[in-house]
Amino acid sequence: MIRRADGYYCQFCISIEVKENVEPTSKAIGLDVGLKYFYADSNGHTEANPRFYRQGEKKLNKLNRRKSKKFKKGQKQSNNYHKARNRYARVNLRISRQREEHAKRLARTVCTSNDCIVYEDLQVKNLVRNSKLSKSISDAGWTQFRRWVEYFGWKMGKITIAVPPQYTSQDCPSCGKRVKKFLSTRTHVCECGYTKDRDIAASINILKKGLCTAGHVGRDSFVRNPEVLWRD
Numbered sequence: 001m002i003r004r005a006d007g008y009y010c011q012f013c014i015s016i017e018v019k020e021n022v023e024p025t026s027k028a029i030g031l032d033v034g035l036k037y038f039y040a041d042s043n044g045h046t047e048a049n050p051r052f053y054r055q056g057e058k059k060l061n062k063l064n065r066r067k068s069k070k071f072k073k074g075q076k077q078s079n080n081y082h083k084a085r086n087r088y089a090r091v092n093l094r095i096s097r098q099r100e101e102h103a104k105r106l107a108r109t110v111c112t113s114n115d116c117i118v119y120e121d122l123q124v125k126n127l128v129r130n131s132k133l134s135k136s137i138s139d140a141g142w143t144q145f146r147r148w149v150e151y152f153g154w155k156m157g158k159i160t161i162a163v164p165p166q167y168t169s170q171d172c173p174s175c176g177k178r179v180k181k182f183l184s185t186r187t188h189v190c191e192c193g194y195t196k197d198r199d200i201a202a203s204i205n206i207l208k209k210g211l212c213t214a215g216h217v218g219r220d221s222f223v224r225n226p227e228v229l230w231r232d
């Protein structure tokens with residue numbers, strides 16, 4: 001039995017292998033999660049950040065202030081305090097469920113329409129601690145998203161790869177040259193002539209990284225010494 005702000009829930013653990021039979025799509029995708037978008041992908045699509053958390057936050061702050069006003073130090077708390085506390089908890093619960101649903105829906109779509117999904121192995125906990133960025137980052141619910149991508153990937157038999165995030169937003173997807181940028185630089189412009197939205201460029205790098213680092217399972221051992229392939 002689990003207690004939540006809006007009631008008690010029974011939790012069941014069902015251990016059936018619930019694999020889904022999904023047709024291969026012949027598609028691979030790289031995802032760059034960011035501040036400006038929920039994610040940008042290697043096909044050039046950007047998925048907008050969900051705004052409901054930010055909207056909900058205003059409401060939560062209001063309810064939190066109301067709750068604090070009713071709090072009496074060192075006394076038995078009034079009925080009104082308990083009411084305010086419960087109201088706050090219920091709204092908080094509703095918002096976290098919205099976030100979870102959003103992450104789950106997106107992850108399912110991504111896994112249905114691709115065979116290989118590559119994303120960054122981000123330590124969101126560290127990022128959230130980082131100053132001003134924190135709200136947008138925790139807000140976007142990347143961790144939940146990633147968890148659902150990995151779940152649906154397993155369920156549908158898709159490849160999911162988390163790659164190290166180093167330099168994904170700096171390197172040129174076309175020629176490989178490192179092009180240093182500030183966080184505020186929105187466009188990747190390389191001297192090779194390649195120009196792209198910064199986050200789209202990053203997602204292409206992420207896809208490429210994934211394809212280089214994984215997917216070579218069971219290869220013939222001589223491919224490790226490629227020069228033998230070229231021997232006459």
Ligand SMILES: [Zn+2]
Binds near residue numbers: 173177190192193194
């Ligand atoms: Zn270039």
